[in-house]
Amino acid sequence: MSATRLAFHAVLLPTLFAVAPAFAVPTLQAHRAVYDLSLDKASDRSGISGITGRMVYEFNGSPCEGYTVKFRFVTQIVTNDNTRLTDQQTTTFEDAEGKTFSFVTKSFVDQNLEKEVKGTATKEAKGLKVDIDKPEKSSLELAATQFPTQHLVELIDKAEKGENFYETNLFDGSEDANKVMTTTVVVGKKTDADKTDPEASALAKLATDQYWPVDIAYFDDTDKSGEEVPEYRISFKLHENGLTRDLVMDYNDFSMTGKLVNLSLFDQPKTCPPK
Numbered sequence: 498m499s500a501t502r503l504a505f506h507a508v509l510l511p512t513l514f515a516v517a518p519a520f521a522v523p524t525l526q527a528h529r530a531v532y533d534l535s536l537d538k539a540s541d542r543s544g545i546s547g548i549t550g551r552m553v554y555e556f557n558g559s560p561c562e563g564y565t566v567k568f569r570f571v572t573q574i575v576t577n578d579n580t581r582l583t584d585q586q587t588t589t590f591e592d593a594e595g596k597t598f599s600f601v602t603k604s605f606v607d608q609n610l611e612k613e614v615k616g617t618a619t620k621e622a623k624g625l626k627v628d629i630d631k632p633e634k635s636s637l638e639l640a641a642t643q644f645p646t647q648h649l650v651e652l653i654d655k656a657e658k659g660e661n662f663y664e665t666n667l668f669d670g671s672e673d674a675n676k677v678m679t680t681t682v683v684v685g686k687k688t689d690a691d692k693t694d695p696e697a698s699a700l701a702k703l704a705t706d707q708y709w710p711v712d713i714a715y716f717d718d719t720d721k722s723g724e725e726v727p728e729y730r731i732s733f734k735l736h737e738n739g740l741t742r743d744l745v746m747d748y749n750d751f752s753m754t755g756k757l758v759n760l761s762l763f764d765q766p767k768t769c770p771p772k
Contacts, residue, residue, distance in 0.1 A: 526738035561769035600670030685710035
C-alpha cells in the first residue's frame with residue numbers, strides 16, 4: 498500500500514446536478530476535523546509493527562460555489578527494517594454542478610518529495626476525461642463516474658431512506674489518477690449518541706447527534722482478474738451533516754484507526770445568492 502493510497506482513502510472525501518438526482522442536496526457542514534491515527538492490527542506479512550500519526554481534513558463550500566477539500570495525512574510507520582515518516586498533502590475542488598474535479602497531491606517520505614500528481618477530471622457525454630499536468634502531461638478516458646462530494650451526498654440520501662446496501666463508483670484523483678473505483682456500501686441503522694463515546698468531547702455540540710455506522714469496500718474497476726477482493730475497506734460513523742469519525746481503515750495486511758480529537762465548525766451561507 499503506497500503512502501498516497503493509504504492517505505487518500507482514510508476518510509470519505511465527497512454528479513450533484515449533472516445526473517439530475519431525484520433528491521435534495523443535504524447541507525454539508527463546512528468544518529476542520531483532526532484525527533489521531535494508530536495501528537489497529539497487522540499481519541506478519543505486512544512487516545508493520547507500529548503506526549502513529551495525525552490526519553487533518555478541512556471541508557469548505559456549498560451547492561452554490563462548489564466544494565474544496567484540504568487534506569493532510571502524516572504517519573510514522575515502523576517496520577521490521579526501519580521507520581519512515583510519510584506526509585501527504587492534498588487539495589481538491591469540485592464545481593457546484595459536479596462536472597469538473599481538480600486535484601493536486603504531494604507525497605513526502607522522510608520530508609523528501611516523492612511524488613506530485615496534479616490534474617483535472619471533466620465529465621463528458623461518454624464518460625470521464627482526465628487531463629494530467631504532473632508528474633507529466635497526459636490525458637485519458639475513463640468510465641462515467643461520480644466525484645467525492647456526490648458520492649457522499651448519495652450516501653447520506655440512501656441512509657436517510659433506509660437503504661442498507663448498494664453499489665456505486667468513484668473517481669477521487671488518488672494514486673496516479675488513472676482509475677475509477679467501484680464501491681460497495683453497507684449502511685447500518687441510525688444510532689443514538691452514546692454518552693460514553695470517547696470522541697464526545699471533540700464533538701462538543703454534535704455529541705448528541707445520531708449517526709449511521711457505514712462500511713465501504715473499494716474495488717479496482719480496472720482489475721479483470723475476477724477476484725472479488727477489495728483493495729481496502731473503511732468503516733466509520735456518518736453524521737447527517739457529512740462529518741465522518743471513529744474511522745477504521747483496513748488495507749488487508751494491516752488496519753489503522755482514526756479517532757476524532759478536535760473539530761471546528763465554520764460559518765456557511767444558508768441559501769444560495771441570486772445569480
